[in-house]
Amino acid sequence: MLDLSNIPVIDQVGVEERIARLNSRSIKKESKLQGLHLALSMIDLTTLEGKDTAGKVRQMCYKAMHPADDIPGLPTVAAVCVYPNHVKTAKTALGNSGINVASVATAFPSGNSSLKVKLADTKLAIDNGADEIDMVISRGEFLSGNSKFVYDEIATIKEACGNARLKVIFETGELSTLDNIRLVSEIAMQAGADFIKTSTGKIQPAATMPVTLVMLHAIKDYHEKTGKMVGMKPAGGISTSKQALQYLVMLYETLGGAWMTNEWFRFGASSLANDILLQLHKEQSGVYYSGDYISKD
Amino acid sequence: MAKKIKEQVQPFTWSYAPALESKDHIQLKQQYELFINGRFVKPNSGKYFDTINPSTEQVIAKVADANPKDVDSAMMAAKNAYDKTWSKISAKERGKYIFRIARIIQERAREFAVIESIDGGKPIRESRDIDIPLAANHFFYYAGWADKLQYAFPNQQIKPHGVAAQIIPWNFPLLMAAWKIAPALATGNTVVLKPAETTPLTAMKLAEVMQEADLPPGVVNIISGQKATGAAMVQHPIPNKIAFTGSTAVGKWIQNEIAGTDKKLSLELGGKGANIIFADAALDQAIEGIINGIFFNQGHVCCAGSRLFVQESVADIVVKKLKQRMETLIIGDPLDKQTDIGAINSKVQLDKINHYIKLGIKEEASMYQSSCALPSKGFFCKPTLFMHTSQSHRIVQEEIFGPVLAIQTFRTIEEVIEKANNIPYGLSAGVWTDKGSKIFNLTQKLKAGVVWANTFNKFDPASPFGGYKESGFGREGGVHGLAAYLQQF
Structure with a gap:
């Protein structure tokens, strides 16, 4: 049963001040290395383009398993994220590497379709072997005030996911206020989302720190109330190691160490991994490599 | 192949490496x-x-x-x-x-x-x-x-x-x-x-x-x-x-x-500022305001929000969130860029603060201090809360000038206005609510030189600062x- 009573209001100025303060943490030396390794392990390596090919997906999967073989002790990324028609290719390429295949679904990225089509889309991804489903919500219905519709839709997709974990994308760049983001987080978590996710990456702005902080606070309150942990995935716009470390500081100081694992936090990003590798190279050798040393798969 | 990080059994701990500000560039005479x-x-x-x-x-x-x-x-x-x-x-x-x-x-x-x-x-x-x-x-x-x-x-x-x-x-x-x-x-x-x-x-x-x-x-x-x-x-x-x-x-x-x-x-x-949190406030941001109100500059702030008034219906949740937030405060070397709370200014001041902390315990207010370790040398004090205090407690009446917060709850607006003003000081106050009319109502009735709304300890050269009463x-x-x-x- 959807219960939207007692949802706290958000003060945008206060949120931005908190972000500024979090960003004043200076992550250096061992703590930087530790953070970069963790960030790499949290990446959902993503390609979501109309022109994607099986070859490109296979190359990305190899990169996911072997981010940089010249740096010893690196983790793999958490998952690769593709359209449903590429799930099979990814699944085969990743074999038993332990890396998950996430598939976007439900008429990604706009979500403008019928529930029937969205269910079929989800089913296609699941049947092809997706371990995780990244669905989009119906922003139109949400903005028109139809919370119940959004709740029911998420709950229905969640049922169709079976054992696959469900990430719910809000496309926060279309939701206009932080109060809306807090409200939709509540709806999604109550409907059974395993992860809440900011953006498709197709709309600007994509993930921002204020939006992510509001979602983290929602997760914290939900956990206090129900004991259930929900994961967080900022996606789009996070392309540098520095940004990733800032997100991790925000995560650590908001939800604590229990969330500091790829079980509960992901970065949806395509170019972040390479920037992290560049930084790790630098930590190892003391100098920055040219970007040409880093594979661009 | 690189190895996959599996779910950790132990929660991840991340201790930020010290980031010391260099002091090579300063010149001090003997x-x-x-x-x-x-x-x-x-x-x-x-x-x-x-x-x-x-x-x-x-x-x-x-x-x-x-x-x-x-x-x-x-x-x-x-x-x-x-x-x-x-x-x-x-x-x-x-x-x-x-x-x-x-x-x-x-x-x-x-x-x-x-x-x-x-x-x-x-x-x-x-x-x-x-x-x-x-x-x-x-x-x-x-x-x-x-x-x-x-x-x-x-x-x-x-x-x-x-x-x-x-x-x-x-x-x-x-x-x-x-x-x-x-x-x-x-x-x-x-x-x-x-x-x-x-x-x-x-x-x-x-x-x-x-x-x-x-x-x-x-x-x-x-x-x-x-x-x-x-x-x-x-x-x-x-x-x-x-x-x-x-x-x-x-x-x-x-x-x-x-x-x-x-x-x-x-x-x-001096001052003993009232920081007032209404149930309709943006709570997570109000927590930051409480932290900033009392722990800014180790609480050595004449306009510190050292008396916290929380509306009854959200008191438990606010105190819980406040305690959790206090755990993330880093206490230590003032020259470390990570440090949130530095050293108490002098031995005399530390003694005075400790005197009040002992007094609070003696007055049977329930105390909470963050679990951080303090450096072995220097004058340091843990961030401290006293809950279940009343207007009659000396830790509520007197200026401590340290990282010590006295918390009371209230039910009605009239009650909190009376309590906030019931002090010889009148330097600052804070009001946290989503409702604009409530802010204007309180700014008119609180006897304080500065009343901050949905923020605290904000200063600007263009804004006058000063007190009422003592x-x-x-x-x-x-x-x-x-x-x-x-x-x-």
């Missing part, structure tokens, strides 16, 4: 003299006292201890400068000097920030981001007013007082010097300023800035000293104006001393701050 008539001179007293680093307990430098004769030379220099130069030059020229001071502070901001943290114990994050930039901004702001005073006081004749004797506290050493000197100079007064005995170094550095700015000799005199020095300044016949920031007890003594003279006085004294009188900052240094006819 010994500091008095700055009188544009030169550094040895004290007539021949005496010096130590200024120590409160985070290491090590002596940083020796500082001259001005006696009444030294005070007399400083006053004479200020009077002479007023009569012969400062009152003769044009307002526009005065403004230029002040602009120059502002720019030099800005250029040397990093040096000032590091010295402020070494001498006073405040975290570099605050001295770097708040104290020093705000101090420069105060000079910039008042520099602009110097040749526009007629616009601030239309249809009035205005005249400077003459010589201003200014005594400042140890909690924001350079910033308080800026609050005092900038408006005094802009309005055409000359100055004798005494920094606090535990934090004289940035004031002595500021004296160097005055030299660098080519300020005419005697316009600003800076004399370090202890209690007796301040007393001699107040009792000296020359100053036409006394400006004091510090404790209410000393403020009362000054008022007593100058009774019957025509010296003008402004006082900025928190003092006179305003600093803004147009109001000019009035404190002018005679109006």
Whole structure:
């Protein structure tokens, strides 16, 4: 049963001040290395383009398993994220590497379709072997005030996911206020989302720190109330190691160490991994490599 | 193949590596003299006292201890400068000097920030981001007013007082010097300023800035000293104006001393600010406001939100969130950029805070302290909450001036207004609610010089600051701050 009573209001100025303060943490030396390794392990390596090919997906999967073989002790990324028609290719390429295949679904990225089509889309991804489903919500219905519709839709997709974990994308760049983001987080978590996710990456702005902080606070309150942990995935716009470390500081100081694992936090990003590798190279050798040393798969 | 990180059984712990601000670039002398008539001179007293680093307990430098004769030379220099130069030059020229001071502070901001943290114990994050930039901004702001005073006081004749004797506290050493000197100079007064005995170094550095700015000799005199020095300044016949920031007890003594003279006085004294959280507030942001209200600058803030009032229905959740947030505060070396809470300013102050913490326990308020470890050396105090307090608790009534918060709950608006005002102080208050009408209702009824809405401890040169009741009188900052240094006819 959807219960939207007692949802706290958000003060945008206060949120931005908190972000500024979090960003004043200076992550250096061992703590930087530790953070970069963790960030790499949290990446959902993503390609979501109309022109994607099986070859490109296979190359990305190899990169996911072997981010940089010249740096010893690196983790793999958490998952690769593709359209449903590429799930099979990814699944085969990743074999038993332990890396998950996430598939976007439900008429990604706009979500403008019928529930029937969205269910079929989800089913296609699941049947092809997706371990995780990244669905989009119906922003139109949400903005028109139809919370119940959004709740029911998420709950229905969640049922169709079976054992696959469900990430719910809000496309926060279309939701206009932080109060809306807090409200939709509540709806999604109550409907059974395993992860809440900011953006498709197709709309600007994509993930921002204020939006992510509001979602983290929602997760914290939900956990206090129900004991259930929900994961967080900022996606789009996070392309540098520095940004990733800032997100991790925000995560650590908001939800604590229990969330500091790829079980509960992901970065949806395509170019972040390479920037992290560049930084790790630098930590190892003391100098920055040219970007040409880093594979661009 | 790289290995996949599996779910960790133990929660991840991330201890940020220290990020120490370098102190190689600062220059400190072993010994500091008095700055009188544009030169550094040895004290007539021949005496010096130590200024120590409160985070290491090590002596940083020796500082001259001005006696009444030294005070007399400083006053004479200020009077002479007023009569012969400062009152003769044009307002526009005065403004230029002040602009120059502002720019030099800005250029040397990093040096000032590091010295402020070494001498006073405040975290570099605050001295770097708040104290020093705000101090420069105060000079910039008042520099602009110097040749526009007629616009601030239309249809009035205005005249400077003459010589201003200014005594400042140890909690924001350079910033308080800026609050005092900038408006005094802009309005055409000359100055004798005494920094606090535990934090004289940035004031002595500021004296160097005055030299660098080519300020005419005697316009600003800076004399370090202890209690007796301040007393001699107040009792000296020359100053036409006394400006004091510090404790209410000393403020009362000054008022007593100058009774019957025509010296003008402004006082900025103690406080025990009420920070009021309504159930409809943005709670997660209010938590930040509570933290900022009481733990900013180790709680050494006269306008600190040291009395927290939380509306009954959200009291449990607010206290829970507050405790969790306190666990993320980093206490330690003031020069570490990670540090949120630095060292308590002095042993005397630490003893006073500990006395109140013991008192709170004795008064049977329930105490919570964050679980952080404190450095083995230096004066440090854990962030502390006292819950289930009442208006009758002494920890609620008296200013502690440390990281100690007393929490009460309330049910109705009338109740919280009455409690918030039921204190001899009236410096600051905070109101947290999503409802604009409630904010306006409270800002009218709370007897406090500053009422912040949905924020706390925000300062700006353009905004007047000062108190009601035993928190003092006179305003600093803004147009109001000019009035404190002018005679109006």
